[in-house]
Amino acid sequence: MEKRETINNCGNVKGRMNRGCIEANTLAIIDSAEIHKDSQDAKDDRMDFLEAVRIASIVPENGTPPTKKMVEAVFQILRAGKSLELIMSSYELLNEIEKRFPRIYVSESSGNGSPELVVIEEAWLPFMVSLDVMSSEKETNRRKLRGLFDPNGFHELITGLAEMAYKTNSQRLDTKFLGNMLLFQYLVNVLEGDFLARISMYKESMNWNFLRECLINMLLASKRVNYRVLMKECLHTICGLYQDYAGIRNEPDSSDEHSSENHNTDVAIALLEVQRTTCMAMQKLIIMIMEIDMSKQQANMLGLTTRSDGLRIPLIEIILDELTYYRKILPRFLQIFNDPKWKLEIIVQYLLKYTAKPVRTRRSNGPSEDSTFLGVLKSFSDSSSVRSIIKKLNVEVIQLLLAHAFLAYMSLTSQQQLPGMPGCNEAVIDSLSLVEISKNVAAAFNSLREADKKIQISSLGKEALFTATMIISTS
Known part of the structure; x- marks a missing residue:
């Protein structure tokens, strides 16, 4: 369910007075001619404006949300800023406003307890996008x-x-x-x-x-x-x-x-x-x-x-x-x-472009083991397949891909992002233990050595091999 809300800007009198004082300077800030002025006075005015917005909306524990025009003025300062101080200050303030007064968020419904998507209609947005093609x-x-x-x-x-x-x-x-x-x-x-x-x-x-x-x-x-x-x-x-x-x-x-x-x-x-x-x-x-x-x-x-x-x-x-x-x-x-999840996915799909494709039958429904990291590693168990992969790629690139994939897999298992866990891509992660994957990684590097006697294992490859060996020895 999606709920549209409006901002209640009817705060206390002092808050409204402060906002009125700030908005009195807002139009000057966003004026197309004024925004490009580069004098020290103009810079000081903009810094004072940013500080005023921060004091009114961010510093107080119950600060009131800035108006659209106020946020737009801060945004204009970032876009046109020519000094490092103005650029950094406006950038930080925009992010503070975004965090303190989110335009959209998920909340628990007061009725049945199911979550609701809350969209604040009056919140300022730096984009102009719409599904309405007739705008x-x-x-x-x-x-x-x-x-x-x-x-x-x-x-x-x-x-x-x-x-x-x-x-x-x-x-x-x-x-x-x-x-x-x-x-x-x-x-x-x-x-x-x-x-x-x-x-x-x-x-x-x-x-x-x-x-x-x-x-x-x-x-x-x-x-x-x-x-x-x-x-x-x-x-x-x-x-x-x-x-x-x-x-x-x-x-x-x-x-x-x-x-x-x-x-x-x-x-x-x-x-x-x-x-x-x-x-x-x-x-x-x-x-x-x-x-x-x-x-x-x-x-x-x-x-x-x-x-x-x-x-x-x-x-x-x-x-x-x-x-x-x-x-x-x-x-x-x-x-x-x-990002370990997507890095592993990308590497597996990259290597699948160069490994032998399995013969599928009409009964081969559902995900294939060959599309997983384990399936890719097993393709290195065949000597002719290894030589074919080396011809298409080279041993340096293969080492790089295997090492990064193994390290990404370990990162996922350390985060307990195993099959069935939220955010996990089951097409890549296997249900087998890290020990089994480690054995296959070591075997893949051995196959590379056998296929190319002059191979020099890279530093990253050595790191992956050492880690795999340690996992196997302590299992």
């Missing part, structure tokens, strides 16, 4: 002028991040790029709040409407977005930004030694951390999309979807294709992508 062009243009993100604008933001991800350090060392990364992180936080509430209700009720109206689903369903290109850009942004804070950028930037003379040192210090958190936000977005894909597949099998839901290539297929054709980004992706 007027005039309304759309009006909202664009307010800096809101439509599907195309969201795509353009990610495109900009993808383009900058592979630029030199000095080219990326500016507040605009840093501000765009924080802007993206905030938008993902908003999407996550909406997604978590809706997928919780979907799993509880199996009502596909909850996810059909999910913000992410509506963004990706727009015909204005090239979905495949957008997802590729997300993947390459993660891999590009990861190079810097991991210290593995291939080409040294000769201008870096002069960067401190030309750029704000504070921005340089903040940039590495913001790049790391942007990678995490991008991973969060990717995982949410894959969860929606999996839920949609389930809903489709149950006959809950309609033709209006359209068809969309599952994101995991796009990731597999991209990692196949641009294999040089595979090590970076596996290093940065740290």
